[in-house]
Amino acid sequence: MGEWRRLGGEIVFDAGIFRLRRDAYEHEGLPTRPFYVLESNTWINVVPVTPAGEIVLVRQYRHGIQQTTLEVPGGLVDLRDEDPAAAAVRELLEETGHRGAPPELLGAVSSNPAILDNRTHCFVVRDARPVGAPNPDPHEDVSVEIHPAQRVREMVLKGEIHHSLSACALMLFFLQRRDA
Amino acid sequence: MGEWRRLGGEIVFDAGIFRLRRDAYEHEGLPTRPFYVLESNTWINVVPVTPAGEIVLVRQYRHGIQQTTLEVPGGLVDLRDEDPAAAAVRELLEETGHRGAPPELLGAVSSNPAILDNRTHCFVVRDARPVGAPNPDPHEDVSVEIHPAQRVREMVLKGEIHHSLSACALMLFFLQRRDA
Numbered sequence: 310m311g312e313w314r315r316l317g318g319e320i321v322f323d324a325g326i327f328r329l330r331r332d333a334y335e336h337e338g339l340p341t342r343p344f345y346v347l348e349s350n351t352w353i354n355v356v357p358v359t360p361a362g363e364i365v366l367v368r369q370y371r372h373g374i375q376q377t378t379l380e381v382p383g384g385l386v387d388l389r390d391e392d393p394a395a396a397a398v399r400e401l402l403e404e405t406g407h408r409g410a411p412p413e414l415l416g417a418v419s420s421n422p423a424i425l426d427n428r429t430h431c432f433v434v435r436d437a438r439p440v441g442a443p444n445p446d447p448h449e450d451v452s453v454e455i456h457p458a459q460r461v462r463e464m465v466l467k468g469e470i471h472h473s474l475s476a477c478a479l480m481l482f483f484l485q486r487r488d489a
Numbered sequence: 490m491g492e493w494r495r496l497g498g499e500i501v502f503d504a505g506i507f508r509l510r511r512d513a514y515e516h517e518g519l520p521t522r523p524f525y526v527l528e529s530n531t532w533i534n535v536v537p538v539t540p541a542g543e544i545v546l547v548r549q550y551r552h553g554i555q556q557t558t559l560e561v562p563g564g565l566v567d568l569r570d571e572d573p574a575a576a577a578v579r580e581l582l583e584e585t586g587h588r589g590a591p592p593e594l595l596g597a598v599s600s601n602p603a604i605l606d607n608r609t610h611c612f613v614v615r616d617a618r619p620v621g622a623p624n625p626d627p628h629e630d631v632s633v634e635i636h637p638a639q640r641v642r643e644m645v646l647k648g649e650i651h652h653s654l655s656a657c658a659l660m661l662f663f664l665q666r667r668d669a
Contacts, residue, residue, distance in 0.1 A: 310557065310631075313552075315552075324511075325525070326525070326604075327525070327604070329504070334552070344552035345504035345507070346553050347553075347604075368490070369490070370490065371599075372512060373526050373527070373601060373603055373604050374599055374602040375493075375495060377490065416646070417651065418648075418651050418652070418656055419551075419553070419554055420601070420653055421553060421600070421601065421653060422551035422553045422554040422556070422558050422651075422652050423551055423552070424506075424507070424527075424553050426554060450491050462664075466596070466665065468597060471596075471597065471598050471599045472598070472599050472601070472602050473600055473609065473653050473654055473657050474601065474653055476657050476661075477656050477660070480656075480660035481646070481656075484645075484664065485646065
């Protein structure tokens, strides 16, 4: 493959949760069209498994598709270099009121390497139990749903759970569990 | 959950492959901060399986992370309302020079329902065989790699294949195959 060389970039729009950057490139020594990249912080999500083998999910309104979706809990790593596992514990507690064993990394994916610069770290938290009421951010309008793992697996395969990054975390969990 | 009502939107930046839109909302009757959405066409990707049970992958430079990644073939559905399955056949041929049986839908995910308005349709194409040389777009600098399915499964679980949407397609394939 020919060599790509990034000549520079400039922020063309700041949307708060991400910034849109225009990058200039050379490919094999020749200038190309500009490429657009969203700069964002690391994202995390969590598969919370209860002692009974259920999975704790959240339903929330998603503005990209103007519908509610069923997802695993998750969010952004805080700007002040928060550890991704610590962010997983925090988001799980805020969104669902649950705590559990220390997060175990299922894997980390590139959120979308064509247009996003960040990664999503996917964790499992076993032995998740309610310790209080959820306390989501004011702009997060979240309700909690708890389903047996087998039913959640079916929801992913049938497209009832269709957020790509939630599906990644859950499928990493199901594929690894079957190896055990 | 409280009701979300979209009051309107305006395009604030056109990046070619997507447009950035700012939407105004009310939540439970009160105005909220703006939400930013990327408008894009439907995306597709394909798990191409050879008669020997190998999977045809592509390696390409991804400008979001400034690295090459190993992925399943894929791309955008053409603007002129192309059928997603037809786009899968077209992209598979363009990027890898392979053709196979008619695409079967593994599932469709929301590419990222928080910030993107589109879906990614994931297909499997069985009996994929080389029929000519790849013919990618000039700005697509793609090389083809063919690996046994079991090795590809391992690459997903180890994070060697880490594009979230490629991982989704492959894990849908592996989870469904194990059900068979």
